[in-house]
Amino acid sequence: MNSFANRVRKIVCEIPKGETLTYKQVASLAGSPNAARAVGNIMKLNYDENIPCHRVIRSDGAAGGYNRGEAEKIRKLKEEGAV
DNA sequence: ATAATGACGTGAT
């Protein structure tokens, strides 16, 4: 998989603990500032357990979604120190 | 190539 998905995965994997990036930020870093939707789409389709996708949230501050459940995602972020 | 889908974003009501 060498494409947007790969870039996104790498970026998300580089997110430091306690920090959270918005889908828009990730998309922007991936090269497409308006591909927030595509970013989330890729996560859902890839189910990357090696990637801290739980550190990626919406721009509104909402967690968004998670393969384990939004509650788990939020919990993880809170435990890691994310606001 | 076209249509449909989706863990989004922003603006308008």
Place this chain on the structure above:
DNA sequence: AATCACGCCATTA
């Protein structure tokens, strides 16, 4: 502040 509708992008069928 909350909700609705539209727009955007990449992927898959």
